[in-house]
Amino acid sequence: MLGPVLIANRGEIAARIARTCRRLGVPSIAVFSDADAEALHVEACDRAERIGPAPPRDSYLSIPAILDAAKRSGARMVHPGYGFLSERAEFAEACAAAGLAFIGPPAPAIRAMGGKAAARTVAEEAGVPCLPGAPEATAEAAARIGFPVMVKAVAGGGGRGMRLAADAAALPGAIEAARREAAIFGDDRLLLERAVVHARHIEVQVLADAHGTVLHLGERDCTLQRRHQKLVEESPAPGMDEATRAELGRRVCALARAVGYAGAGTVEFIAEAPLHPDRIWFMEMNTRLQVEHPVTEAVTGLDLVEWQLRIAAGERLPFTQDDIRLEGHAVEARLCAEDPARNFLPSPGHLARLDLPGGVRVDAGVRAGDTVTPFYDSMLAKLIAHAPTRAEALERLAEALDAVRAEGLRVNAPFLAAALRAPEMRAATMHTRFLEEARKRLVEQCLTEPAQ
Known part of the structure; x- marks a missing residue:
């Protein structure tokens, strides 16, 4: 059974999901932080639920707040959009435990592909070619791969936690910058891949x-x-x-x-x-x-x-x-x-x-x-x-x-x-x-x- 759908996101993607829900005759429910109380996506949905303050304590990342809003609103399905909780296996599991249909892949699939190092292993086993790489960001690993190398956050996304090291001298700075940015994902592990510069x-x-x-x-x-x-x-x-x-x-x-x-x-x-x-x-x-x-x-x-x-x-x-x-x-x-x-x-x-x-x-x-x-x-x-x-x-x-x-x-x-x-x-x-x-x-x- 379709809907009602709680959209656990904001901005253009929340408004876009609401548009399809309206075309299908499915009720849509927005969530909003205090910064978004009068936002377009709130207006686009059939009803809206407050989930808390804006950053630095970001409400859109609070699984309890999202689930509480779903319970209050009578939602049966949850669409995570992209960003925020969309690739968090624990969110998919929490939705299932609460009796909500998660509009996304099963939690094991999210978990299998969630880390870049583990995803490389799965891809190689499935016969999908990968660039030469290493599961750790060290000078020794970079020397084996050959420069230039790309330093990547294992849990990164949206282009964050990535730095190019053109040679050995640039590697320490690239590692430091990538690790610092990776901290926003709650996981500062890094990997290396051979870089394709003009890709x-x-x-x-x-x-x-x-x-x-x-x-x-x-x-x-x-x-x-x-x-x-x-x-x-x-x-x-x-x-x-x-x-x-x-x-x-x-x-x-x-x-x-x-x-x-x-x-x-x-x-x-x-x-x-x-x-x-x-x-x-x-x-x-x-x-x-x-x-x-x-x-x-x-x-x-x-x-x-x-x-x-x-x-x-x-x-x-x-x-x-x-x-x-x-x-x-x-x-x-x-x-x-x-x-x-x-x-x-x-x-x-x-x-x-x-x-x-x-x-x-x-x-x-x-x-x-x-x-x-x-x-x-x-x-x-x-x-x-x-x-x-x-x-x-x-x-x-x-x-x-x-x-x-x-x-x-x-x-x-x-x-x-x-x-x-x-x-x-x-x-x-x-x-x-x-x-x-x-x-x-x-x-x-x-x-x-x-x-x-």
């Missing part, structure tokens, strides 16, 4: 029910990043041929079956161009919905949140792999309150004006009059363009970003438009360090008057 970031969407059906929904290219955090994503990946797509899909489905996966998930890869199965290596599996899921929805015609709900309710997937077709091209840009001219420094403040364009899909988490606090992620909205060709989708999204108007704080819309029009992006020769290397050039192209 592409490719990921594959998986969808599985609890009855043994495991499908892949094609890939996304998430190469445009800053500080290892994605800013632009697209599907399909430019330069991906059908044979490589099929082989990646086979690997992803094998990995999902190996951990007893159910629900929506994403397997992430690092790649070297030109794209070929021998040049694509496993990084990690995200056992949740991804920020960039709308581009997959655009090219497949599927509502991933709907299928998350239906799978959690015990339904079977009614389609097969042969039914999945990628139609056209979709590109997403993350509109953030940040200043690219100051190395993407967050720009919190009162959002006096926010005009978002028509003609593209907009998943917003704020509206004019809101205060963007420093407590949470700086993303304000996602803009998604879908068109018959990649060139048309890129230009349609760039034009939509041109039309964004914000006052009261800085946003990255002009910078993103410049990045989408960059020759490297149009020719699909970009890499994961491109935005950082080209930042000054792109900022100069989109220099505007200071926000009022």
